[in-house]
Amino acid sequence: MKMLCLAVVVLFAAPGWGEEGATFRGDLSHSGVYPGGGVASPVAVKWKFKTNGQVLSSPAVIDGTLYVGSTDHTLYAIDQRTGTEKWRFKTGGRVTSSPAVVAGSVYFGSYDGNFYAVSAATGKLRWKYQTEGERRFSAKHLHGMQPAAETMPDPFDVYLSSPSVWNDWVYFGSGDHNVYALSVASGELKWKFATGNVVHASPAIADGTLYIGSWDSYFYAIDAQNGHLKWRFKTGDDPVISNQVGIQSSAAVANGLVYFGCRDSNLYALDAATGAKRWSFANHGSWVVGSPAAKEGKLYFATSDSGMFQAVDAATGVQLFSLKLKWPMFSSPTIAGGMLYIGSHEGKLFAINLVNKSVAWVFQTDASKSNGARYTSADGGPNYAAAMTDDFYDETIQGIGRMMSVGAILSSPVVVQGALYFGSTDGYIYALG
Numbered sequence: 001m002k003m004l005c006l007a008v009v010v011l012f013a014a015p016g017w018g019e020e021g022a023t024f025r026g027d028l029s030h031s032g033v034y035p036g037g038g039v040a041s042p043v044a045v046k047w048k049f050k051t052n053g054q055v056l057s058s059p060a061v062i063d064g065t066l067y068v069g070s071t072d073h074t075l076y077a078i079d080q081r082t083g084t085e086k087w088r089f090k091t092g093g094r095v096t097s098s099p100a101v102v103a104g105s106v107y108f109g110s111y112d113g114n115f116y117a118v119s120a121a122t123g124k125l126r127w128k129y130q131t132e133g134e135r136r137f138s139a140k141h142l143h144g145m146q147p148a149a150e151t152m153p154d155p156f157d158v159y160l161s162s163p164s165v166w167n168d169w170v171y172f173g174s175g176d177h178n179v180y181a182l183s184v185a186s187g188e189l190k191w192k193f194a195t196g197n198v199v200h201a202s203p204a205i206a207d208g209t210l211y212i213g214s215w216d217s218y219f220y221a222i223d224a225q226n227g228h229l230k231w232r233f234k235t236g237d238d239p240v241i242s243n244q245v246g247i248q249s250s251a252a253v254a255n256g257l258v259y260f261g262c263r264d265s266n267l268y269a270l271d272a273a274t275g276a277k278r279w280s281f282a283n284h285g286s287w288v289v290g291s292p293a294a295k296e297g298k299l300y301f302a303t304s305d306s307g308m309f310q311a312v313d314a315a316t317g318v319q320l321f322s323l324k325l326k327w328p329m330f331s332s333p334t335i336a337g338g339m340l341y342i343g344s345h346e347g348k349l350f351a352i353n354l355v356n357k358s359v360a361w362v363f364q365t366d367a368s369k370s371n372g373a374r375y376t377s378a379d380g381g382p383n384y385a386a387a388m389t390d391d392f393y394d395e396t397i398q399g400i401g402r403m404m405s406v407g408a409i410l411s412s413p414v415v416v417q418g419a420l421y422f423g424s425t426d427g428y429i430y431a432l433g
Contacts, residue, residue, distance in 0.1 A: 022062045024098040024162035025291055025332065025412070029253040030204040032293030032300075034415040038336030039351065039432065042361040046419060046431040047083025051076065054404065055423025056158055058098040058332075058412040060106075065120070066421055067106050068411075068429055069095025075108055075116075076429075077123060080416070083431060087123035091116065093134065098162035098202070098412075100170070105184065107163045107170050110134075115163075115172060115180070117187060127187035132176035134160070137198045137215040139242030145393045152393050155400050156289075157215075158330070158410060159248070162202040164210075166224060173199030173212055179220070181227060191227030195220065202250040202291075204258070206272065211258050213247025219260060219268070221275060231275035236264030244287070250332070254294040254314065259301075261288025267301055267310075269317060279317035283308070290332035290412070293340065300354075302329035302342055307381065309333075309342065309352065321357045325350060326381040331422075336415040343409025343422060345382065347372055349432075367407025367426035375403055 025032050053072030060067045065086060066078045071094040077086040093111030100107045101120055109115045113133045117126040136153040145152065161173035169181050169190055175198045181190040196216030203212045205224055213219045217237060221230040238244040249261030258272045267281040267288050286306035293300045299314040302325070309323040331343030339360065340352045347368025353360040364372070377383040388399025407426035414421045419433035 022060055022102060023100040023164060024058060024060075024202050025250065025252070026334075026414075028164055028166060028205045030202070030250055030291055031252055031254060031295065032291065032332060032334050033295050034334060034336045036336050036415065036418060038339035038341075038415055039418065039420055040337070040339055040353075040360065043363070043420070043432045046433045048431065049076070049078050049083050049085070049429045051427050051429070053094070053427060054425040055427060055429055056096040056410045056425070057423060058162070059414050059421045059423065059429065060099045060101045061414055061416040061421055062101050066429070067099045067101055067120070068423055069097060069099065069108060070423075070427070071096065073110070075099065075106065075118070077120070078429065089116070089118050089123045089125070096158060097160035097172075100163045100165050102165040102184065107165065107184070109160045109163070109172055109174070111160065115182070115187075117170075117184070129180075129182055129187045129189070131174045131178070131180065134175040135198065136175065137246060141241045143243050143396070144241055144391060145396050146391050147393070150393070155397055157198065157200060157248070159200050161200050162250070164203045164205050166205045169224070171203045171205065171210055171224065173201060173203065173214075175200065177214070179203065179210070179212055179222065181224070193220070193222050193227045193229070197246070201247055201260075204251040204253050206253040209272070211251045211253060211272070213249065213251065213260055213262070215246035217245050217247070217264075219247060219251070219270070221258075221272070233268070233270055233275045233277065235262045235268065236266065238264070244285070248287075248289045250291040252292050252294045255297075257314065259292045259294065259299055259314070261290065261292065261301060263287045267292065267312075269314070281310070281312055281317045281319070289330045290342075293333040293335050295335050300333045300335070300340055302331070302333060304328040304330065307344075309350075311354075311357070323352065323359065326379075328382070330410045332412040334413045334415055341413045341415070341420060343411060343413060345403065345406070345408040345410070346376075347407035347409060347424065347426070349409055349413065349420070349422065363432060365407030365409065365424045365426050365430070366428065367405060367424070372406045375406055
């Protein structure tokens with residue numbers, strides 16, 4: 001590893017975590033809860049901004065500017081009110097990390113293997129840190145694809161770890177199997193912690209402890225100051241096709257418990273201090289990729305293939321209600337007031353009234369309107385047969401691209417000052433209000 005520092009001395013104010021939308025999932029505990037009353041009724045498009053790639057990154061919105069990455073290798077700064085570009089910063093790879101914006105700097109990772117700090121005002125590079133290189137989770141016979149004996153990168157490992165900033169250090173995971181802690185001022189390495197595989201989940205931090213999962217199937221609690229392991233928890237294995245294994249979901253911490261989803265089809269609740277399992281919620285073969293949202297003793301999350309939205313008691317895991325939304329969901333739910341918002345691979349954003357326990361309204365991306373019917377089955381779910389002809393790896397990759405042509409929303413929505421912001425695989429960032 002090597003670190004390139006462009007500013008020897010940079011003064012940073014202490015982070016202000018009352019600021020809206022400055023980090024992935026809204027705060028360091030990744031609760032997914034935003035201040036204000038949300039958007040309760042169907043809304044109009046305030047503006048949309050076109051990038052030259054897919055937008056899987058979730059926006060960070062602060063001080064009148066929206067910051068978001070695109071697979072066109074670029075981080076964008078966009079005027080929150082008008083949707084006009086303020087600046088752009090080009091990297092050497094896809095930017096599917098969601099940025100954190102603290103004290104005048106924007107922090108994010110890229111598939112070029114670098115972690116960046118740029119000026120929030122100008123987009124000028126402050127420093128960059130070179131990791132040991134990005135890579136996706138890989139295994140043989142993933143998802144039943146052929147050739148069965150070939151090691152193949154997972155096409156559903158789409159996100160990079162999104163950073164968290166705490167006590168003047170910035171934390172993130174990497175495809176090189178490590179979790180990193182760097183100085184926010186200089187990019188100097190403070191510590192790194194090695195796991196057994198790719199780390200693309202995003203770190204949650206509470207009471208000086210960093211919580212993060214790895215594709216090695218372990219969930220870790222790490223001392224945020226020194227990088228020492230406090231405890232780890234083993235999730236399930238799949239010895240047959242390496243399909244139901246690993247942790248993509250980022251954790252949420254609330255009321256002494258830490259919650260996260262897993263590819264073993266469970267949503268877990270662990271004691272935050274000890275790592276002891278309090279409960280798990282089985283999703284009958286369907287992954288939990290998105291991060292759960294926690295509010296007022298209730299936990300909300302969504303599944304992949306089964307397309308289920310679930311609400312459970314946060315203390316016990318007992319189901320409170322569920323909604324069948326039909327298409328997979330990797331987007332994480334966002335709560336404001338009595339409303340919850342979540343994106344779907346169908347190219348639809350669902351607004352769910354948590355009081356009525358029902359869908360209040362639905363927004364459809366442009367690409368979903370134009371291409372959605374082509375890949376939708378008679379029952380309203382995804383028509384995979386229309387997108388891919390066989391289970392050979394190359395054809396599957398092309399088929400996934402066809403399915404993404406419906407303007408899927410893998411970005412997690414952000415609610416700031418009565419407006420919703422999110423990205424889509426159609427290349428647009430949407431602002432609704």
